Amino acid sequence: MKNRWLSSCLLSSNGHSVLIDCGEGTQIALKCAEQKVKPIDTICITHFHADHISGLPGLLLTMSNEGRTEPITIAGPVGVGNVVRSLCVIAPQLPYRVDFIEYEKGLCFKSADIIIKAFPLRHSIPCIGYSFELKRSGKFDTEKAKLNNVPLPAWSRLQKMEEVEYNGRVYTPNMVLGAERKGIKVTYATDTRPTSAIYENALDSDLFICEGMFGDNDLLSHAKEKRHMLFSEAASLAVSAKAKKLWLTHYSPSLKEPEEYIQNALDIFPFTECGFDGKTIDLQFPEV
Amino acid sequence: MKNRWLSSCLLSSNGHSVLIDCGEGTQIALKCAEQKVKPIDTICITHFHADHISGLPGLLLTMSNEGRTEPITIAGPVGVGNVVRSLCVIAPQLPYRVDFIEYEKGLCFKSADIIIKAFPLRHSIPCIGYSFELKRSGKFDTEKAKLNNVPLPAWSRLQKMEEVEYNGRVYTPNMVLGAERKGIKVTYATDTRPTSAIYENALDSDLFICEGMFGDNDLLSHAKEKRHMLFSEAASLAVSAKAKKLWLTHYSPSLKEPEEYIQNALDIFPFTECGFDGKTIDLQFPEV
Numbered sequence A, B: 001m002k003n004r005w006l007s008s009c010l011l012s013s014n015g016h017s018v019l020i021d022c023g024e025g026t027q028i029a030l031k032c033a034e035q036k037v038k039p040i041d042t043i044c045i046t047h048f049h050a051d052h053i054s055g056l057p058g059l060l061l062t063m064s065n066e067g068r069t070e071p072i073t074i075a076g077p078v079g080v081g082n083v084v085r086s087l088c089v090i091a092p093q094l095p096y097r098v099d100f101i102e103y104e105k106g107l108c109f110k111s112a113d114i115i116i117k118a119f120p121l122r123h124s125i126p127c128i129g130y131s132f133e134l135k136r137s138g139k140f141d142t143e144k145a146k147l148n149n150v151p152l153p154a155w156s157r158l159q160k161m162e163e164v165e166y167n168g169r170v171y172t173p174n175m176v177l178g179a180e181r182k183g184i185k186v187t188y189a190t191d192t193r194p195t196s197a198i199y200e201n202a203l204d205s206d207l208f209i210c211e212g213m214f215g216d217n218d219l220l221s222h223a224k225e226k227r228h229m230l231f232s233e234a235a236s237l238a239v240s241a242k243a244k245k246l247w248l249t250h251y252s253p254s255l256k257e258p259e260e261y262i263q264n265a266l267d268i269f270p271f272t273e274c275g276f277d278g279k280t281i282d283l284q285f286p287e288v
Helices: A026-032 A056-065 A080-090 A142-147 A152-159 A196-201 A217-226 A231-240 A258-266 B026-032 B056-065 B080-090 B142-147 B152-159 B196-201 B217-226 B231-240 B258-266
Strands: A009-013 A016-020 A040-044 A072-076 A098-102 A108-111 A114-120 A128-136 A164-166 A169-171 A181-189 A207-211 A246-249 A272-274 B009-013 B016-020 B040-044 B072-076 B098-102 B108-111 B114-120 B128-136 B164-166 B169-171 B181-189 B207-211 B246-249 B272-274
Touching: A016 A114, A026 A056, A040 A056, A040 A114, A056 A072, A056 A080, A072 A080, A072 A108, A080 A098, A080 B080, A114 A196, A128 A196, A152 A164, A181 A196, A196 A231, A207 A231, A231 A246, A231 A258, A231 A272, A246 A258, A258 A272, B016 B114, B026 B056, B040 B056, B040 B114, B056 B072, B056 B080, B072 B080, B072 B108, B080 B098, B114 B196, B128 B196, B152 B164, B181 B196, B196 B231, B207 B231, B231 B246, B231 B258, B231 B272, B246 B258, B258 B272
Parallel strands: A016 A040, A040 A072, A072 A098, A181 A207, A207 A246, A246 A272, B016 B040, B040 B072, B072 B098, B181 B207, B207 B246, B246 B272
Antiparallel strands: A009 A016, A108 A114, A114 A128, A128 A181, A164 A169, B009 B016, B108 B114, B114 B128, B128 B181, B164 B169
C-alpha cells in the first residue's frame, strides 16, 4: 500500500541478522528503518505467496551490489530452492553461495547464535512459522570450578562456552557454569488460522509476532475462509503461549487503521501492540 | 531508494494504458501517482535487469485481485515469455491470458489506438527502446466527400475511420478526409549508450524520455563502462531527434539531486527537464 509495507521482520544479534519474509519493497522498508542488509545471513520464508517472497531477487541483487561474498541461507517450505531459483531468472549470477533449507517436521538450525525452529501453520498453501531463541549459559560458579579442579588459565575461555585442553586434559563449560539461564525467544506466525502448534511453539516467547488480518470480530467467517486470523484469535494464542508481548501484523488492505480494533485483542491479552512500519524493540537478557 | 522509485512510465489514451517497465515497487509508485492498473493492456519491458522487471509478478497478481479477466500483452526482448513465466512461479494461476511479443527487427504492434515500435538499444544485455504514436486522421473535407459521391448518412462513421457499406457500395475514410495530420509521439530509451537508432526512432517526438544515469560530464568513461548515459548525451540525442521535450530518468543511486546537473543538458537542449516520481504531462493534438 502507499503507506504500509508488506509484513517482514529483521532479528539482529551480535552483528548477525535473520530476515523473515521478503515481499515487494522489503529492501526499501529496511532502508527506511535504517537497517542494513549486509549482516543478513539467513532468510526465513514462511510461504510462497508473492507478498512474502517477491522482493527476494531484488534483495539478493542488492546484497551482490554491496559486495557480498559470504554464503546466505534461505529456509522455507518444501520446494524453496526451486522457487527461489525460478525467481532468480533476473539475478542469474550472484557472487555468493545460496544454501537452502527445506522444511521438515522438527526442523531446527542455527544462524550465528540464533537457534531457529520451524513449525507448520494452517494456510491456503504450505506455510511455516518460526521461533528464534538466543540461549544464555549459566553463571560462572567459582566453587564448581574449584571442585572440578579446573585450572585458572582455562576459566575465561570456558565461560565463553569453549572447550579447553590444558596440560593434556579436556575441560568443558559445564565444569564451571551453573544451570542455563533463561534466554530470549521470539516467535513469528503468519499467514495462518490459529492452531495448537502455534502456541506450543510460541511458549514463553518474549515477543510473539502474529498475524491479525482482521480486527473486527464479526469477520470470523471471512477470516476462516481466507485462512487468516482475527486480532482476538491472535490474542488468545498469546495467552495460551504465556507470551510476554504480542505484536500484530499482516493487516488486510481493507484495515486502514489497525489501532481502531486493538481493544478486541487487549480484552483478551493486555500486552498486545499493533505492528507498524519500522517498529523496533531491543530485547535484553533478564537481570538474573 | 527511500525517496525515489525505479524508472517506469505509464502512457494512457482513451481509457487504455501501456506501462513501460515494472521494477520492484512500481505498483506502489502507480498508486502514489493515483494511476489505476486496470486500464493497462500492454506492458513493454526494456530488458531483464531486475530494476526493470522484478515488480511484474506482484503487478500481475494485483490485476488478478482487482478482478481482471481481459488478456494482457507483455512485450520485451527475446525470451520475455520464459522470463515472465519463471518470475510467475509465485503467481501460477492468473485469471486472464498473458500474450507475449518478443522483439524482432522492425517490430511494430498496436495497443488500443497506440502504435508501438521497438528498436534496439546498446546496454550490457539485450535491451530495447520503444516509440509510441497516436495517429491523427485528416480533417473532414466536405468538397472531397461530394466529389466522391459519398452519401450523407455515411459521413459520420467515415470520419471515425470506419469503412461503411451503403446501398451495396463500400466507402472508405480516405474518400472524405484530408491528409493525415501530425499525431502525438513519445519515445522511451533506457538503459543504453547513445546510438543513431535512438534519435532515428525518436525523430519528431513530442516527448523523448531518455536515461540520464550520470549528470556530471566528468563521468563519461564511467558511463561508457556501465553502458549508460550522461545528461549531456541524452540532450544531444534530443537535438538530433528534433524532439520537442526531453525528460531525463534512471538516475544513478549516487546522483541524489539530479537538478544540480540539469544545466549540462540545458546547454545542449534547452527543453530538458528532470524526471521525478509521479511527473505527468497531458499531450494534446496540436491545434490544426
